[in-house]
Each structure stands twice: as C-alpha cells, then as structure tokens.
Amino acid sequence: MSATQRAWLYVRRNTKRTILLFLLFGILMTISLLAVALYTASRASVSELRERIGGYIMIQTGQDGKERTGDILLNQLKQLDNVKDWNGVDTYYMYAEGVKLVPGSYSGTGEAGECMPKCIGCLDTSLHERFITSSFQMAEGRHITPDDVHTVILSKDVAEKNGLSVGDTVTLSVVEGVRDWLENAYGTQVNLKIVGIYATTHNEPASPSTPESELQENIFFTDSTTAKELFVIRFPNRTIGDYTYSSGIMLFLKDPSRMDETVSLLKQQPCADWDGLVVTPNDTAYQKAAGPILKAATISRFMLLTILVISIVILALILLMWTRERVHEIGILISLGRPAGDIYRQLLLENYIVAVPAYIVSVLISAILAGQLVSAVSGASVQVHLDAVHAILILACSAGVIFLAVLIASAAILRKRPREILIDLI
Amino acid sequence: MAVLTTKDLTFYYFRDSVIFENLNLDFERGKIYTILGASGSGKTTLLSLLGGLDTPKGGQIEFEGKNIEEIGLRKYRQSCVSFIFQNYNLIEYMTPRENVQLVDPHASDETLRQVGLTPDEIGRNVLKLSGGQQQRVAIARALASSAPVILADEPTGNLDEDTAEEITALLVEKARDRNKCVIIVSHSPKVAEASDVILRLSHRKIEVDDGNGTEISDGD
Secondary structure, X not given: OOHHHHHHHHHHHOHHHHHHHHHHHHHHXXXXXXXXXXXXXXXXXXXXXXXXXXXXXEEEEOOOOOOOXXXXXXXXXXXXXXXXXXXXXXXXXXXXXXXXXXXXOEOOOOOHHHHOOEEEEEOOHHHOHHHHOOOEEEEEEOOOOOOOOOEEEEEHHHHHHXXXXXXXXXXXXXXXXXXXXXXXXXXXXXXXXXXXXEEEOOOOOOXXXXXXXXXXXXXXXXXXXXXXXXXXXXXXXXXXXXXXXXXEEEEEEOOHHHHHHHHHXXXXXXXOOHHHEEEEEEOHHHXXXXXXXXXXXXXXXXHHHHHHHHHHHHHHHHHHHXXXXXXXXXXXXXXXXXXXXXXXXXXXXXXXXXXXXXXXXXXXXXXXXXXXXXXXXXOOOOOOOOOHHHHHHHHHHHHHHHHHHHHHHHHHHXXXXXXXXXHHOO | OEEEEEEEEXXXXXXXXXXXXXXXXXXXXXXXXXXXXXXXXXXXXXXXXXOOOOOOOEEEEEEOOXXXXXXXXXXXXXXXXXXEOOOOOOOOOOOHHHHHHOOOOOOOOHHHHHOOOOHXXXXXXXXXXXXXXXXXXXXXXXXXXXXXXXXXEOOOOOOOHHHHHHHHHHHHHHHHHOOOEEEEEOOOHHHHHHOOEEEEEEOEEEEEEOOOOEEEEOOO
C-alpha cells in the first residue's frame, strides 16, 4: 500500500483530527492571505503616492523682495533632474459681484470684503496642496490647467448657496478698499467661467479671528493667466514679465528620497541669486497622506511575520504531539521495512490533503473580506484585493511551512534506530 | 539449506554484561522454532537481531548465505522477514484487509479467510475485532508477505488458553503450508510442543533441542 493510499485512509478515518486541522489551516491561511493583500496594497499605495505627490521644493521670494519667483526662474528650474512637475501659486483678493460667501466671523476688509473670496491663481490646481492631500476633492467638472484662461473653481457650498454650476460665469472686480489696488484699477472686471466645483473633505476649524475670506469654503481657484492680467492692472508700471508667483513656485520631485541632493543642485543654478530666495523642502504632504497607509503597511508586515512564526510554532507543536501519538504506527511500518522517506511522505500528504481544501476556502473568504479589512485596521483609503500572485505565494509558503513542521515533528522519531522506536512493540 | 544463520553472534548492552556470545544457529524453511528462556535471558534481543531491528556487537546474521547488513536492514525487513507481535501491532485506522495489503498491495481476502475471519470481519475496523481476531489478522499479514521467515514475539501472550492454542495451531499449520521458517519467542509449553526445534537461552548460551538430542552453542 502506497504512502498516498495510507495518507488518504488516515485523513478519512480520523475525522475529528481532520476537521481540527482543516480549521487550523483555514484560519492561518485566511489571516495570511488578508495580511499579504493588505501589505501589498499598502506598499503599492505608498509607492503610487510617492510617485504622485513625492516631495516638493517651495521657492519663495525672500524678505528683501529683490529676487522674484516668476516664469523665467520657473522655466529654468523645471529642467532640473528629478523634477517631475511644477506649479506656480499666487494669492490675491477680489470682490465677487453678487456672490454670497459662507459667512465668517467678520469680513476683515470693511464693507466690500463681505463678498471677497481669497483667490488662488494656479498653473495647475491638481498640484495644489489642498487637492494633493485630498482635503479638497473635485465634486464636479475639472481642474484648471496651464492653458486655461478666465476660469475658476469654487466650492460646492458657495455654488449651492448661489445656485451656480459648471459652465456658469462669476465676475471678479476691483473695488475701492481692497488692499493695495490703485485707484485707476477701480471698476475693472474679469468674467470667469466655472470649470469645476470642489468639495471639502475635512472640517477646518475657524477661530473668531479668521476672516470670512480665509474660510476654506470661500477659496476661488483661478487660472494663472487671469492672475497675471490682474497683476498688470494692479501694477501699471510693470510688465507681465515682472509677474511673481507670490505664494511661490513648487517643484515636484520624482523621488522624494533625493530631496537634499535636488536642493543642492537647485542652489548651484546660476539663474537666480539664491540668497534672496527662500527654499523650503517639503514632504509633509506626502507624510500626511502616506501616514495611515504606512501604518497599515507596518501593521500588515508585523501581522505577516507574526503569523509566519506562530504558524510554524503551532503547526510544529500540534504535529509533534500528533506524530508522537503515532510512534506505534511508525514502528509497525518500520518493522514492515518501509523507508523513512515513505513514512515522512505519508505524514506530509495527510497534511496536504487537508491543507488544499482549507486553502481554497481561505481564498474565497479572503477575497470577500479583503476590501473590508482595510478600514478596520487603518482607516486608510487603500484599494485591497486578493490577486493570483498573492494567492500562489501563500500557497507556496503554506506548503513550505507544512513541510518544515512535519519534518521537525517527524525527525525526532524517524532519526531513532528501529529498535528504539519498536521497543514497546517487541 | 538454512534460510537464516547466525555466525558467532554476540550482543551486549555493556561490555561487562554480555547477553549472549558467539551463537551459531541455523534456521530452515518449513520448520517451527521456539526460543524459551527466563526473563532477561535475551530472547527478545535475539529476535530483534534476527529481524534486523538492531545490529550485533559481534558476528553476523546471514540470510540465504548473505550478511543481512549487506542486503540492507530495511530491505531485509521488507522482503526477508515478517513479524507477529504480542500486542498484534495492527494499524488502527485500517481494516484487516488494508493491514494485509500493507505487505502485499494485491493480496486477496483468501489469507484472511484461511485464518478464520468472516467477510464482515475482513472489512471492519481492526479495533472492532477481539484480541484473537486481531492476532489472526497479524498472522495473515505475516503469511501474506513474501518473506520466508516469520518472527513471532509471544504471539499468544495476550490471549486466553483456548484461543492461544487455536492461534498457535493456525500459525504452525499455515506456515508449514507455505514452507515458511517460523521463529517464536514464548513462555508457553504448548507453543514449544508444537515446534520442531526448541532453543533455550540461558547464561550467554543456548541449548538446541531438535528432538534428536540437545546441542549447546556458546562459542567455546
């Protein structure tokens, strides 16, 4: 009778042991599959996030205001190695005619400020930190790109309050009392087409000292061309070439781990007087966004390692216990001249016969549970699914763990001399 | 010609307490041998050595003229000898039929029927059989093996007197039918009576009584 036939008989006729082993394998494999799925998803997300957000270097005009952060500088710096993307951001304030904002504690700028949103001129709104960190998400429409002219994105709250939607127009105008506008600019109007509407994802607490224009719902994102046109109106003795991204230029890196190296390279560029500029490496957006995902990755890695160790220990102990109970049977097989390899093969097959259906059930359960586990563990928005590679990986690992556990459990007996094993038989 | 031969067989656990020394014995096909002796005289040790379960400290055992260590002890146990134990030593999750198929995968139920098992008993789990029935299965397993030598250690030790007598008669009869050499370790005079040769182990030596007089093998 072959080892396979004996193994099959043993599994069929020891139903309690078989059920117990099936449950043990099933639980360990399910946990392993879920841990691998979560770990892989977390790693993929971190990697994707690193690629998407990376880190960025903010370059702003220094306190003396001599060195400017305009398009000339930006065009030079975007050629640098490791620079993947760039954005120029300008902040200014305009009167939004007939638009009701989300009310704040006070307007902050007098009479006209009641309808004065904070305007952020952007080359690409998708690269603005608010969107990168997902504190704002597009609810409708699209982002503003460098080619856009006279476009605006405003909040869902303001849009609903004013019955505005994508395709409508809002008018920004220069009125008396708005900061440093020159008198000759009063009455200037710019019509902007709404191309997108954003939704805020987190409540941003406003203190009594926060003016209405600074509330997150009252931000208007405009295209950079509009901001430049308004710059020329604002400073009639300047040309568009003098335009400065007042909130800075952002250079996004392909590999944030090379942040220091890129900053050094940047400061070696002769296109600017770097003493007059403030260079701030920033990967907080990445850290903020990646934090929960990294936490999930760490938890799942810890889970994986723990499960692997516990699996081997539990399996080895249980199999050792069960194998010791079978000294008698092993002795009989040895007395019949069965080789140790044949006996080991039987013990191994007994476990594999149970492990295979347990594995199939585990894959089915894990596939169902995979998507639900992530929020329970980390709260991170990670897309978790079980793919074939993970499933095969766990199958191979399980086979290896069982192989080792059976080897450890049976070695103690099979290494003995036949007479030692058979001492109670004779 | 002897199927099994011991040549100057010596065994001890410690050098100062030798179990037996320079034993020279011949075992032939078709004959029944009974090894008698007091507890601790080395009967079981001798059986272990003859079964290839242990190795001698001196001398050698030959199967059909070849040293069993040269044959390989595992191969020797697989094809040259079969065992019958006092506590039956059947594999508990198997039926009598499956226990017999351990030694001969193609074995029919004939051998099991010959030792007195019914068709129902043949397909039943061995733990659901009586002691006598289990020993019949063990005998059938030894008979089904192609090995020409059967080594039996107190095969009737756990059985009542009537069953013991029945089992002994069955073993002797079927072994003779198959021209097997049977070596039995026993305390039972009844078993000794049924055998062709009686071997008495005591004080490192063995007396061989084959009905034609007693011969002593002690190496001197």
